[in-house]
Amino acid sequence: MRDINLSLYEGEILGIAGLMGAGRTETTRAIFGADPKESGQIFIEGEEVKIQRPLDAIKAGLVLVPEDRAKNGLCTALSVRENIALPNLDIIASQWGVVNPKKEKEIVEESVQNFDIKMAGVEARADSLSGGNQQKVIVSKWLARNSKVVMFDEPTRGIDVASKVEIYEIMNDLKRQGIGVLFVSSELPEILGISDRILVMADGKITKELDVKDATQDVILTYATKFERKIN
């Protein structure tokens, strides 16, 4: 993966389309600092931020809702409360690192209400929730802090239709709040339906930038398979 250059505006949903293995997940992980990168610059609101590890990204207001909820998104054996609190402990805990249960309760309950997370209670294990509600827990933990950019990597995979619609609504909500949304998906209809702009990736490179008005499934597929066609 190299020479990736992208800009994302506030209040915009930028879709990233492409086939499996096109390097979309790697791109989001590299931006987030999850995997080491050789070089690269990231600017947020015009200021350069150095991101070496996820904590740097989180502090800069750049967050990731990763692919594969159970593997990367949630501490499945821990409670919903602990999962939402985890990346927000800098707010919840005192400067000595002591957790303030009252503050924690406030933040967690607000998150649960904002996203209408359905569960037996905040003490329920994260893996006892439905896929859609698990996804909402992940999104809510990031929005409990003032995140400016939210990257979604295949957020609707393996969840039911009603929850999918809710995820779309959440993304549109974020857009209205002026948050930049980056949306990676393999499903062309949803990426066409929700994005403002679409980047198409193939073999670790961006092969085309499309305005949603000019994008159709055929056009996207053409650029998503560009590399392979060259070989033929």
Added chain:
Amino acid sequence: MENKKKQGKLKRILAKRGMGQVITVTIGLVALVIVFALLNPYFLTGRNISNLLRQIAPTLLTGIGQSYVLITGNIDLSIGSVVGMSCMTSATLMTKGVNPWVAVLITYLACLLIGLLNGKLISKAKLPAFIATLGTMTIARGIAQIVNNNYNTDSIGEAAEGFMNFFYYGKTLGLFNTIWITIVIWLVFNFLLSRTRTGRHLYAVGSNMHAAHLSGVNISSTVTKAYLVSAFCSATVGLITTATSGMGTMDAGNGYELYAVAASVIGGVSTLGGQGILLGTVIGASVWGVLQNGLQFAGAPVAIRNIVIGVIVIITVLLDLVVRQNKKVGTGKVGTGKTTSIGLKHKA
């Protein structure tokens, strides 16, 4: 309404992580105590209880360290050797005329280095915990042997009387100092585990390392902290051992890592990581201690005691695995069942 609130509170306490097993094991512990008390009228005398508590202390201390490490999803096999290293280092220094408290300080630093090495080998060099700590286990035992040229030390002498009283023989407010030390260390580490950011990170890393990493948790420093706590606890037990016998013995602490595992898992700390509380470790160490002490009273030889403890550890770990597996199948199958309970909650 008031009643409902009360019920909710009770439910919340019960639902607290690992509380279920702690309660079950506590019932088992009480049963054991009753059986041994019926078998032997001296079992429940003040003197035996006091001795029993002092006997439990080393297992509980090493158990606290092992619990920390297990919660991060790792294991520490170097515990027993670090106890031996601490015992030999401190005793050797004292017989060479070093001030006992300076010796204590040097001993702690040396043992913490082993903890640091464990943590970095596992989190940075990505060695499996089992292999890394097996290596440091041998290294620490080697250090225990080499510090005094392959001999146990002579008596640490009268200059170390204050040290011996502080760690073992002295009493404060009617309780042996060893017990006070254990209580203080337990309180500190229990607070750290249950009420602080570091504690949350330990559980998160043990539950799902990838998710913890993507939530901004520093995996390496969290795992290293757990091993440092373990090394600190083991070092303390080594010092207690030196104070007890008044000399350094090279094979001190032999097998303690397994007693520490026993105390942890009997008390509900899962070997799979992310679960358990230090209250459980207290109960687990007590079960271990009562069994040792009670069987000793009943005239069982050491060999039998070892076999009993081993069997109990295997059974508890097996139960833990079975219960966890069932839970997983359960949540997978009854996804819709959960939704019904949510419907009810919404109405209320």
